[in-house]
Amino acid sequence: MKRITYLEDALVLMELTNLGIEINATVGRLSYGCDVLFRVIDIKEVNGQKTAILFGEDYRLMADSPIDDLTPIDKKERIRRNQEFRSLEEQSLQLFRQDIHLLKEKQEYHKTNAYREDLNYFQIPGRVLHLDGDPTYLQKCLDLYERIGVPVNGVHCKEKEMPERIPALIEQYRPHILVITGHDAYSKSKGKKSDIGAYRHSRYFVKTVNEARRKVPHLDQLVIFAGACQSHFESLIHAGANFASSPQRVNIHALDPVYIVAKISFTAFTEPVNVWDVLRNTLTGDKGLGGIETRGVLRTGMPFKPVVDD
Incomplete structure (x- = not known):
């Protein structure tokens, strides 16, 4: 019997491979008009039907x-x-770089007393800890952080494991900003949009935010972005996230968390971050992203005088 099963599985896999449906293949869903491109992560048998597990x-x-x-x-x-x-x-x-340039000009204007004083100062942007359920997306985000100039530590972690790992990671990296993201999805067959049990990973994101807030309760001492595509926005905000997805349960772009936390990283801790200013340059906008009033985390110091060896 086992030999027959193995043979059947091999034949099915061969047939799928001939169709181009194999692990890591790029595919579209016919019933959705191929509106989103997916990677095939796994192929399983569910209720006697071959089913592919997909990542956008x-x-x-x-x-x-x-x-x-x-x-x-x-x-x-x-x-x-x-x-x-x-x-x-x-x-x-x-657009983001234009925003940062304007922020820096504004900060320089104030620090130099409207350019009347010649002050040498340095700035320390907020450190980011980016926890991501997808290693490919994590690397894309790390590359963008580097281009923008945001100090970051990235950790790949499965969504289900995040609540257990986050306390130790906060102790280890001591971030100013925490990103909790990966993959998610709402399933109408599992319940209403208000039911967090109808979401693939939202409950794990919520638990992770709760655990992070046990370590750092103050909203301005640790700024948190949490969520992924179609995530349960309200639960994430109530758990203690400053910014989250997805108010209208729409898909969010893989890099959207970077634009949000980078704006916070480069905004002075004395200044509030306008929610709309944060969202307007993201690829998804306010249908997929939202948040609450939050202060920036950038700090300025002086004097800045490079040490010269004798």
Whole structure:
């Protein structure tokens, strides 16, 4: 019997491979018009039907789908979609850099008494601890942090393990800003949108925020972003997140958390961060992201005089 089972599995896997449906393949869901591109992470048998476990290529969305609802995406289409997203990312990055430039000009104006004093000063942006359920997305985010100049430590951790690991990670890295993200999804078949049990990973994100707030209760001493695609926004905010996804239960872009926390990292601790100013340069906007009034975490010191060896 086992030999027959193995043979059947091998034949099914061969058939799927011939269709281009294999682990790490890029696919689209026919029933959704291939609106989102996914990576195939795993293929399982659910209720006698071959089902693929999917991660979004550019959105922090996790889904499962019957194999017969999937179609491989050819290289030409992947390149076209990729170019569209990279263009949007660059536009968002340019707008963000303009914001940071204006912030720095404003800070310089105040520190130098309207440019009447020549002061040498230095600035320390807020340190970020980025906890991510997807190693590929984590690396993309770390690359963007580096381009922007935000000090960051990145940790890959499965969503279910995050609540247990976060206390020790906070002790180890002592961040000013914490990002808790990965993949999520709302399933209508599991309940109403108000029911956190209807979400794939929201309850783990909520537990992680709760554990982080046990360590650092004050909202301005540790700024938290939490959530992924379609996450239970209200529960995350009530648990103690400063910013979260997703108010309208829509998909969020993989890099959106970076733009939010980078703006906070470069805003002075004496200044409040306007929620709309944070959201307007993200790729998703206020349908997928929201938050509460929060202070920045950047600190300025002086004097800045490089040490010269004798």
